[in-house]
Amino acid sequence: MPVYRCRVADGRGRVAEVLRDAASQEALLRDLFSRDACVLGVEELKEGPRRRVRRFSRRTVGDLTGLLALMLASGLSLRDSLEVAQTVSTRGNDNELVALLLERIRKGGTLADALDEARESFPPVYRGLVRIGERIGNLDQVFSRLSSYLTDDRKLRDRFGTAALYPSLVLGVALLASLFIVAYLLPRMREVFAQLGPEMGRKVEALTGSLTVGMAVLGAGTLALAAFLVFAVQARGRGGPTALRIDAALLRIPLAAPFLLRREVLNFAFAMETLTAAGVGVEEALGEGAGAVHNGALREEILRIRSDVMKGGKLSAAFSESRLFPARIGRWIAVGERVGHVEKVFGQLRSYYQEEVEQWLGRLMALVEPALIVVLGVLIVVFVVAFIVPVFSLFGNVL
Numbered sequence: 552m553p554v555y556r557c558r559v560a561d562g563r564g565r566v567a568e569v570l571r572d573a574a575s576q577e578a579l580l581r582d583l584f585s586r587d588a589c590v591l592g593v594e595e596l597k598e599g600p601r602r603r604v605r606r607f608s609r610r611t612v613g614d615l616t617g618l619l620a621l622m623l624a625s626g627l628s629l630r631d632s633l634e635v636a637q638t639v640s641t642r643g644n645d646n647e648l649v650a651l652l653l654e655r656i657r658k659g660g661t662l663a664d665a666l667d668e669a670r671e672s673f674p675p676v677y678r679g680l681v682r683i684g685e686r687i688g689n690l691d692q693v694f695s696r697l698s699s700y701l702t703d704d705r706k707l708r709d710r711f712g713t714a715a716l717y718p719s720l721v722l723g724v725a726l727l728a729s730l731f732i733v734a735y736l737l738p739r740m741r742e743v744f745a746q747l748g749p750e751m752g753r754k755v756e757a758l759t760g761s762l763t764v765g766m767a768v769l770g771a772g773t774l775a776l777a778a779f780l781v782f783a784v785q786a787r788g789r790g791g792p793t794a795l796r797i798d799a800a801l802l803r804i805p806l807a808a809p810f811l812l813r814r815e816v817l818n819f820a821f822a823m824e825t826l827t828a829a830g831v832g833v834e835e836a837l838g839e840g841a842g843a844v845h846n847g848a849l850r851e852e853i854l855r856i857r858s859d860v861m862k863g864g865k866l867s868a869a870f871s872e873s874r875l876f877p878a879r880i881g882r883w884i885a886v887g888e889r890v891g892h893v894e895k896v897f898g899q900l901r902s903y904y905q906e907e908v909e910q911w912l913g914r915l916m917a918l919v920e921p922a923l924i925v926v927l928g929v930l931i932v933v934f935v936v937a938f939i940v941p942v943f944s945l946f947g948n949v950l
Contacts, residue, residue, distance in 0.1 A: 555571050555579055555595050560589040560591060582838060605647075606672050608644065609704075611644045611672075612673060615649065617702075618632075618636050623690055623694055624691050629656065648672070676822045678842075679839040679842045679843070680839070687830060687831070693829070696825045703905065711912060729766055729770075799848040809911060815849050817907075818844060819841075820904055822839060823900075828894045828898070841854055848875060849876075852873055852876065855869075856869040866884050867884040867888055870884055884896055
């Protein structure tokens with residue numbers, strides 16, 4: 552997604568320079584204006600921020616977050632917490648990350664500014680929550696929630712990686728077996744049957760030729776699919792209308808779309824729960840909560856909902872009219888509006904979709920093995936019909 556350097560002034564006339572990522576400059580300006588910020592200038596960073604910072608692993612970010620949550624909860628200031636963390640993490644990536652953040656803090660900057668420099672390592676929801684936490688003075692609560700969020704996220708990723716390991720190994724073995732047949736077995740068959748006469752050699756040549764063509768077509772299709780996926784990922788990373796169309800298409804993929812939607816709603820509900828519980832207004836919380844969503848189509852839908860709310864509409868009605876978000880969200884928010892506790896509704900939504908994501912992941916893991924059995928069964932039948940049966944027929948002619 553494109554990164555922009557913005558010079559903005561708040562209501563008191565204070566000018567600040569911030570980094571923001573957005574799908575387009577129009578979306579960025581719309582978001583800034585909705586925050587009552589006076590935009591003095593916008594510049595797209597073609598090569599990213601001026602200071603190039605390496606990307607840290609999720610585990611490194613998660614460990615530091617948990618450490619800061621513990622120390623901030625004990626009453627230490629942010630600077631003291633980072634200095635203690637630097638003495639605990641004396642080497643490796645953890646020390647490098649702490650040193651980066653502490654350097655910016657010592658120069659009088661904010662933690663949010665330091666996180667913007669290392670934006671590749673911290674998701675938008677992380678940076679947004681820290682920015683608001685610094686502003687309203689509840690960084691200890693923010694880091695406590697972020698630590699729990701990152702722990703749950705790592706568990707889900709580990710489960711998904713475990714589920715994807717088995718099919719990856721099976722498909723890898725199938726690919727190696729196909730390469731062995733094409734590169735070694737078929738040439739040896741030509742040599743053996745060519746010694747049995749010209750007619751037999753022509754039959755073997757025809758058989759091996761058809762098999763080679765079939766495998767070449769299959770390989771070309773696989774490469775074309777891989778190239779398409781690479782192009783889609785790159786286009787999605789560049790942002791713009793193409794990225795929005797790709798993200799909208801992702802929400803229509805059978806089987807995968809429900810899991811993706813629930814995962815995004817979980818991230819959004821977590822951000823909204825944390826922000827509204829901290830006293831942030833719904834309009835501002837929606838703007839920051841949109842950053843928790845990775846899907847551009849859903850992000851634009853959240854900004855549209857925010858615009859409707861700022862025009863005086865009800866939050867529940869805006870969600871109920873959405874074609875992308877589940878209708879359940881609008882109904883639950885309507886209940887929260889009637890009882891006057893919308894922030895509690897987002898907590899319930901987070902818990903609900905946490906269970907939903909885990910259930911869907913369990914279902915996908917349960918479907919992996921049967922699906923692989925069916926796919927391998929079809930491949931074996933095709934291999935027997937296209938290769939084994941003709942070979943035995945050739946042997947029958949020889950005998």
